[in-house]
Amino acid sequence: MNDRGQPVRSVAAGVLQAVENGQSLTQCLPRALNEVADNERPQLQALCYGSCRWFHRLDAELQARLKKPLRKPDRIVHHLLLVALFQLRFSQQAPYAVLNETVEACRALNKPHLTGLTNGVLRAAEREGEPAWPDDVARFSHPHWMLEKLRHNWPHDWQAILDANNAQAPMTLRVNARRFSRNGYLQHLADAGIEAAATLFAPYGIQLVAPVPVDRLPWFADGAVSVQDEAAQLCTTLMDLAPGQRVLDACAAPGGKTCAILESCAALDEVVAIDESTDRLPRVQENLDRLDLIATLKQADAADIDQWWDQRPFDRILLDVPCSATGVIRRHPDIKLLRRESDIVPLASIQLGLLEAMWQVLAPGGRLVYATCSVFPQENHRIIRRFLKQQNDAVLIEPDVLWGRDMETGRQLLPAAESHDGFFYAVLEKPEP
Ligand SMILES: C[S@@+](CC[C@H](N)C(=O)[O-])C[C@H]1O[C@@H](n2cnc3c(N)ncnc32)[C@H](O)[C@@H]1O
Incomplete structure (x- = not known):
């Protein structure tokens, strides 16, 4: 009491x-x-x-x-x-x-x-x-439909996925590259008595041995680091960012990736961050403020380009679509109760619709990175496959990376008990005419 x-x-x-x-x-x-x-x-x-x-x-x-x-x-x-x-x-x-x-x-x-x-x-x-x-529903503590879908989609990995979903996720940080080197910040953590190690794949990632309240992290309030899973951090390594580019983050809230983009390349022309949620968009501004970064925020349905687009094409687009979030169940275990099997087909249609719309605002010579935190192929490499069939000018780029699995039309990370979340990435380019 x-x-x-x-x-x-x-x-x-x-x-x-x-x-x-x-x-x-x-x-x-x-x-x-x-x-x-x-x-x-x-x-x-x-x-x-x-x-x-x-x-x-x-x-x-x-x-x-x-x-x-x-x-x-x-x-x-x-x-x-x-x-x-x-x-x-x-x-x-x-x-x-x-x-x-x-x-x-x-x-x-x-x-x-x-x-x-x-x-x-x-x-x-x-x-x-x-x-x-x-x-198995009781053994793995997952709803029946999810279990069956995972078993069907990942015949060799489904048990490992379910076990990873039930494990405690580690606390992972992204060092603000504008402020610290990763090694420099690791030293500050050691001085503060916080055990941590560099992540394997994300260049600015640090994984803590045990979670701590953020106010124990050196200079957290001043924007030294952000809390972000390693898989989510990988987006910037795929975007090929360079000074002068105009960048769109089409589904931006709460802004973890918007901030990662701005941190990783200092002289971008502009970063436009869109989200349709009036509740979630203010979180992007809060994160930008803490990290002392600037982006143009728009509350809009990204797919309805007439509503928000100023006709100036984007050199880079991150499309981190709404999805089943089945790659992040260990961080959001309520997904097991909230998600329904019948959600997946409508989600896939929203995802494809967003991709089609974003293609229209991508500059010739530009690059689009499609991302989900899902482990269902229906939302991932099958969306890209469907898109490539209908969009003649879209070229699939195969990133030269050591992480994830090659799904032919993108790379899949499955949730790994002691490291990253489940994520999917695909990289598409629009050739110059
Ligand atoms: C996976 S979350 C994005 C996470 C974010 N990229 C990050 O790293 O912090 C998907 C977001 O898409 C937004 N969203 C869903 N449908 C949208 C649409 N049609 N247009 C713009 N935003 C949308 C949701 O409100 C949600 O904030």
Whole structure:
């Protein structure tokens, strides 16, 4: 219990319920964090992320333990029990404390008639230990459709992908090349007692041995570094940036790649950053401000070029399309609950539509980098294949890189447990006439 009167577990149950009803953790967690005391925030965050990560496994166990499903108005107690099971199975918390505090949370949720059931289910769970997993959904803790799709798309890698999705992602930094060399910043981290090493592929990347709050990172507030996964950092290595170029970041928010572009090449003519989301676009400006960088921001549907384009073509375009985000599940485990199989075909059509539109604003001699954080070929190399079939003047460039897999029409990085996220990149050029 905290001085704001809400037990952490009941708040976590509310968050899990909101996710099940379609809200992302990014949307609902900030509000929930305000309902608990400051010192309980890390615990609330860990409970919400952990319960989403292991939702499908915990839910299989809970359903087996409940003789019949709880009534709809009592569904919140189902979520409370999932949070408690997460703690029993995955945390160091003493079982008696989990039990007592969950019963207390049940009362705080105004469900006194279910305290006996809560107590009984958790006692049995503690006494009997974790049951055998009934199927792969429980074993890998992923929704059935996702599991089957991954098995189909990646017959040799699907288990490694699922395991990587369930692992804790490392904290990775991008050193601001305008301010520090990577080795220089590594030394500052060592001086601050923060263990870290250079990333394998991204030239300005540093991976920390253990995550730290950003305010412990030397000169973070002054723009020395940004938090960005290694795979996301690779975009600038593909863009062939040079002074004088006009660059478009077509789906820019929250601006991680916009800032990486500006950091990696000082004398660009202009960087235009577009995002259709009025909520997310301000995040781009915040990131630019912290890093002391300048870009032209536009809130627009990038595909509707009449709405925003000034008829001046772009030399370089980054098209980091909206996607299933199945390459970043370890950082956003709520994706397992939020994404539906039926989302993929509409997403693919949006992705192809954006690519067709961006081709119109690319200068002859220009280069476009297509990116997703998805591991589904439907959103990745198959989009590029479809585009190349219909667009005669598009030339596929095969980057000379050591990372990822050659998919013939692009390169795929699969999520790797102790390093980068899952990502896809393809590089296209429009020849001079
Ligand atoms: C994968 S995220 C971009 C991440 C960003 N590039 C970064 O590195 O920080 C995709 C973004 O595309 C935006 N978006 C989706 N459809 C769009 C459209 N038609 N036009 C412009 N932005 C769009 C979403 O609001 C979202 O912010």
